[in-house]
Every structure is written in C-alpha cells, then in structure tokens.
Amino acid sequence: MELTVLDSTDTQASGCSSSGCGSTDDQLAHLPDEIRDKVYNHPCYSEQAHHYFARMHVAVAPACNIQCHYCNRKYDCSNESRPGVVSELLTPDQAVKKTLAVAANIPQMTVLGIAGPGDPLANPERTFATFRMLSEQAPDIKLCVSTNGLALPESVDELAKHNIDHVTITINAVDPDVGAKIYPWIFWENKRIKGREAAAILIEQQQKGLQMLTERGILVKVNSVMIPGVNDEHLKEVSRIVKSKGAFLHNVMPLISEAEHGTFFGLMGQRGPEPEELQNLQDACAGDMNMMRHCRQCRADAVGLLGEDRGEEFTLDKIEAMEIDYEAAMVRRAEVHRSIEAELNQHAQAKPAAPTDIDPDARPVLMAIASQGGGVINQHFGHAHEFLIYEASPAGVRFISHRKTDNYCEGGDTCGDGESVLSRTIGTLSGCEAVLCSKIGYEPWDMLEAAGIKPNGEHAMERIEDAVAAVYREMWEAGALSAVDEQLVVA
Amino acid sequence: MSLRIVSSCVNCWACQPVCPSDAILQAPKHFVINDRKSTECEGSYDVPQCASICPIEGAITNAAGEAMNPPGSLTGIPPEMVAAAQAEIRAR
Numbered sequence: 001m002e003l004t005v006l007d008s009t010d011t012q013a014s015g016c017s018s019s020g021c022g023s024t025d026d027q028l029a030h031l032p033d034e035i036r037d038k039v040y041n042h043p044c045y046s047e048q049a050h051h052y053f054a055r056m057h058v059a060v061a062p063a064c065n066i067q068c069h070y071c072n073r074k075y076d077c078s079n080e081s082r083p084g085v086v087s088e089l090l091t092p093d094q095a096v097k098k099t100l101a102v103a104a105n106i107p108q109m110t111v112l113g114i115a116g117p118g119d120p121l122a123n124p125e126r127t128f129a130t131f132r133m134l135s136e137q138a139p140d141i142k143l144c145v146s147t148n149g150l151a152l153p154e155s156v157d158e159l160a161k162h163n164i165d166h167v168t169i170t171i172n173a174v175d176p177d178v179g180a181k182i183y184p185w186i187f188w189e190n191k192r193i194k195g196r197e198a199a200a201i202l203i204e205q206q207q208k209g210l211q212m213l214t215e216r217g218i219l220v221k222v223n224s225v226m227i228p229g230v231n232d233e234h235l236k237e238v239s240r241i242v243k244s245k246g247a248f249l250h251n252v253m254p255l256i257s258e259a260e261h262g263t264f265f266g267l268m269g270q271r272g273p274e275p276e277e278l279q280n281l282q283d284a285c286a287g288d289m290n291m292m293r294h295c296r297q298c299r300a301d302a303v304g305l306l307g308e309d310r311g312e313e314f315t316l317d318k319i320e321a322m323e324i325d326y327e328a329a330m331v332r333r334a335e336v337h338r339s340i341e342a343e344l345n346q347h348a349q350a351k352p353a354a355p356t357d358i359d360p361d362a363r364p365v366l367m368a369i370a371s372q373g374g375g376v377i378n379q380h381f382g383h384a385h386e387f388l389i390y391e392a393s394p395a396g397v398r399f400i401s402h403r404k405t406d407n408y409c410e411g412g413d414t415c416g417d418g419e420s421v422l423s424r425t426i427g428t429l430s431g432c433e434a435v436l437c438s439k440i441g442y443e444p445w446d447m448l449e450a451a452g453i454k455p456n457g458e459h460a461m462e463r464i465e466d467a468v469a470a471v472y473r474e475m476w477e478a479g480a481l482s483a484v485d486e487q488l489v490v491a
Numbered sequence: 492m493s494l495r496i497v498s499s500c501v502n503c504w505a506c507q508p509v510c511p512s513d514a515i516l517q518a519p520k521h522f523v524i525n526d527r528k529s530t531e532c533e534g535s536y537d538v539p540q541c542a543s544i545c546p547i548e549g550a551i552t553n554a555a556g557e558a559m560n561p562p563g564s565l566t567g568i569p570p571e572m573v574a575a576a577q578a579e580i581r582a583r
Contacts, residue, residue, distance in 0.1 A: 064505055073505070074502075074503070123508065187505075230583065268576065269580055
C-alpha cells in the first residue's frame with residue numbers, strides 16, 4: 001500500500017486552490033474557489049501557508065464588553081505569549097504606521113488582524129478607523145478581526161463595507177448552562193447582565209452574527225477554548241452546529257490557566273487539558289468539521305511567522321524612526337509573494353512519501369519534530385522552543401499539533417539549570433516514540449532513550465512528512481509495530 | 492464627591508468608551524472620573540455605565556466610598572463560599 005500524506009494535495013495546479021492551499025486542500029475542499037482564493041496565503045487558516053506567510057496583530061482595541069473566566073484584564077506584559085497580552089496599546093494612526101513598517105520589512109506578511117486585547121467590536125471607532133485607513137493605504141494586505149460575538153450582528157454591515165473577509169468568533173458553548181460556567185457576566189443594552197441569562201444573550205448574538213457573516217460570503221473561523229469538565233464534551237456539538245451554519249474552520253484551543261496569570265480559572269485551580277485530551281477532542285470534532293491544529297495562541301500584538309515574534313523590532317520608537325515608501329514596498333511584496341506561491345506549487349506536486357506494504361492493523365505512532373519552519377527538519381533539539389507532533393499510521397502521515405517547551409540549550413555559559421529544563425522538555429514529549437531533529441547532544445540523547453523516545457538526527461533538512469514516513473517504515477520493518485501495545489493504547 | 496475610580500483599577504479601558512458624558516480620563520496611575528463632567532448617568536441610563544462594565548470588584552466607589560461592585564458580585568461567588576467553589580473547580 002501507499003503511505004500517503006493525509007490532507008495533502010496532489011491535485012493538478014490550477015490557481016491558488018491547488019497550489020498555496022497545500023495541506024489544507026482537504027480542509028477547504030467544500031468551499032467555492034472564490035473563498036479558497038481568500039485563504040491560500042493566510043497563515044492562520046492554512047497549515048501549509050503558515051510556514052511561509054506571516055501575520056501581525058495591532059492592539060488598538062483595549063475595551064471589552066464581557067468577562068471570560070479565562071481572561072485577566074491586566075494585559076500589559078512583555079514576557080508572556082498568550083491571547084490578550086500586549087506591551088503597547090496603539091492609536092489607529094500608530095497602528096497604520098506600524099503595519100506599513102512591518103509589511104515593508106517583512107514582505108511575506110500578508111494578513112493584519114485586530115484581536116484585542118479587548119473585543120475589537122466593543123471598540124468600533126478605533127477598529128474601523130484602522131481598517132478604513134489600511135484598506136486605502138495598503139490594499140495588498142488582508143484584514144481580519146477576532147471577536148467574542150456580542151456586538152457582532154450590529155457590526156456586520158460595517159465589516160462588509162471595509163472589505164474584511166475573515167472573521168474569527170470565539171464560541172465556547174451553545175448551551176447557556178455551559179456558558180454560565182465560562183462567562184460570569186456581559187454588558188448588554190447598557191446594563192450588566194449575569195449568569196445564565198448573560199450566556200444566553202451572548203450565544204444568541206454569536207450564532208446570529210455567524211449566520212449573517214456567512215450569508216454575505218465573509219469567511220468565519222470559530223475558536224473554542226477547551227475547559228476540562230466544563231465544555232470539553234459539549235464542544236463536539238458546538239463543532240457540529242457552527243459547521244452547519246457555514247463556519248469553514250474550527251480551532252479548539254487548550255485553556256491556559258496558570259495561577260500566576262491571575263485569571264479566575266487560574267486562581268480557582270481549574271486545570272487545562274493534557275495534550276492527549278486536546279488531540280482526542282480535535283479528532284472527535286474532525287468527523288464533522290475541518291479542524292485547525294497549528295494555532296499558537298499568539299499575543300494580541302504578535303508580529304511575524306506563527307511561532308515566532310518579531311514585535312520587538314517594531315516598537316513605537318523604532319517605527320517612528322523608519323521611513324517607509326509603501327509604493328515601492330508593494331512591488332517588492334508582490335515579487336516575494338509570487339516566489340512563495342511558486343515554491344508552494346512545487347511542494348504540492350512533490351511525491352509525498354514512498355510506497356510501503358505496512359499492515360493496515362499496525363498501530364499509529366506519534367513523533368516529535370524540531371523545525372524552524374519551511375516544512376523541513378532543520379533545528380537542533382536543544383534549540384527548539386516547540387515541537388511539531390506528527391502521527392504516522394498505515395493510513396499515512398498527518399500533522400497533529402505543536403507542543404511548546406522551554407529550550408534548554410542557550411549555548412555558552414547559560415546552561416546552568418539545563419538539566420531540569422531538559423527533563424521538562426522530555427515530559428512535554430510524552431506519548432511520542434521518536435524525536436526527529438537536525439542534531440542532538442549526547443546528554444539529551446541518553447535521557448530521551450531512557451524515557452522511551454528514540455532520538456533521530458538522520459533526516460536533517462528532509463521534508464517532515466517524508467522523514468516521518470521513513471522512520472515509521474523502519475519501525476515496521478524492525479517489527480516494532482506489529483502488535484498493539486496495550487500500554488500505548490491506554491496512554 | 493460622587494463616583495470615583497480607586498487604585499485597584501487595572502487600566503482595562505472598558506469604562507472609557509461607554510461613559511455618556513466623556514467624564515473618564517486616562518491618568519498616570521489609573522483611569523479617573525472628572526467630577527465636573529460626571530452625571531452618574533442620571534437622565535441617560537438607569538445605572539452608571541462605568542460601574543456596570545468595570546470588571547474589577549471594588550475599583551469604583553460611590554459618594555459614600557462604598558464599592559459599586561462589592562467582593563463576590565462579579566465572579567458570582569460570595570467570598571465566604573470561595574473555598575467550596577475552589578474545591579469543586581479543582582476536582583474537574
């Protein structure tokens with residue numbers, strides 16, 4: 001049988017729909033071409049595109065009209081990477097200047113989003129002033145917005161006017177009883193409303209907004225925060241409903257609830273999901289729905305490729321000193337975009353993996369990959385801030401998720417507490433049976449082996465899917481996959 | 492002395508855009524209410540808008556210096572029941 005790359009595309013190139021869409025061809029297959037055209041170079045919507053195209057968020061929308069138990073409104077922090085956190089609030093004018101500066105300096109930047117730290121639609125003047133100026137001054141940048149949905153129905157016409165073709169709605173529940181455990185109150189029609197009544201209004205507005213957007217051909221992605229014991233089972237129904245109403249992608253994200261972040265859930269001891277729990281739920285939702293698995297839950301002022309943050313290069317004082325000729329930048333940006341599209345095209349046409357004769361009953365295996373992007377194995381084990389998790393099975397190779405880690409090897413003299421960080425890193429790889437990287441030192445090699453994870457540096461600079469398929473085949477040939485290991489099934 | 496924003500304000504901006512009399516200003520430490528402009532929303536709304544959207548219990552006080560949103564009123568958990576709620580949530 002053929003070991004294929006699941007969700008990949010081998011279709012003939014014809015415009016973007018079969019080129020840039022790359023691994024998302026399957027996810028997006030039910031969409032008309034005109035909508036697929038909108039997402040092929042959107043890093044947040046396409047697993048393939050996020051290796052090549054960059055995005056940025058501008059923090060112009062600080063105010064919020066609801067309270068979520070996973071949010072702390074004290075957002076001013078430079079060291080944390082999570083939604084809602086920013087180090088600098090911008091006026092619409094400053095935001096436009098920053099966007100032009102980033103787009104000129106990072107030509108692979110295709111998308112500008114407004115995602116808070118509050119709710120962009122609770123700050124309509126600031127949000128729409130920014131969009132208005134950008135659609136005039138930088139017509140080559142896609143605009144998108146992320147919202148809790150409460151003020152969405154009243155904003156849909158204005159959104160459509162500014163040619164915003166991507167909206168993300170965070171929908172954590174469709175049942176007010178579940179919602180009441182997540183949202184303590186909302187500010188609605190000039191009053192604070194609490195409890196179940198509040199959740200019911202929010203849910204109604206979200207669903208209405210979703211429907212209004214899809215009716216206008218505006219693309220909708222739905223984000224959901226997985227909260228164990230609260231909405232984990234319920235999210236399967238959420239997934240089903242939002243898909244039936246026309247959302248094109250569902251992104252189930254893990255709750256972040258460290259006590260030091262000061263959120264209600266964090267302080268009250270609500271746990272976040274284990275990687276396996278998240279993966280199982282994403283798989284369960286995937287039956288009915290296209291799932292997004294490469295989300296990095298980035299800051300509301302993130303800049304650059306997903307998984308990296310170049311915000312420090314574009315602080316207010318730095319952009320103040322920059323002279324931007326955006327007309328010239330647009331020419332260069334178009335060239336860069338064309339060459340990336342050509343590369344994606346080539347990538348899409350490459351044969352994904354060698355044929356094998358693996359028994360269809362062989363068990364699946366998770367592998368961790370150290371990669372700085374580009375879809376290849378190109379990072380030293382000790383330098384990885386995150387690992388990409390892939391699953392190999394007789395049905396093929398598929399991307400599952402990424403897992404963050406503190407990288408332990410800074411080089412030089414800063415390796416002081418390297419060992420404990422290394423143990424933590426190995427802990428985050430639990431469930432994986434191999435780790436593929438460009439290089440790895442003796443010490444982590446031994447510790448990984450002791451933890452039952454096979455280190456592998458033999459596939460440096462190879463395409464991830466090819467290498468994972470090759471390692472899986474070696475495991476099969478070595479007889480490591482023939483019997484289903486009860487322990488692994490339980491894990 | 493009417494409504495006041497006190498030092499527990501976290502500068503979240505929520506109150507500023509909903510004030511009908513433009514009485515809320517950013518200040519060096521935290522947002523403040525301009526006494527001369529504030530009407531406490533009388534004639535405009537049933538309830539002061541700033542206090543109705545503020546997410547921080549105790550951050551806005553009334554003329555008597557009492558919290559407009561007393562402890563427990565926003566999280567939905569009365570302070571004496573926090574321990575029990577905490578145990579229930581931890582068990583999830």
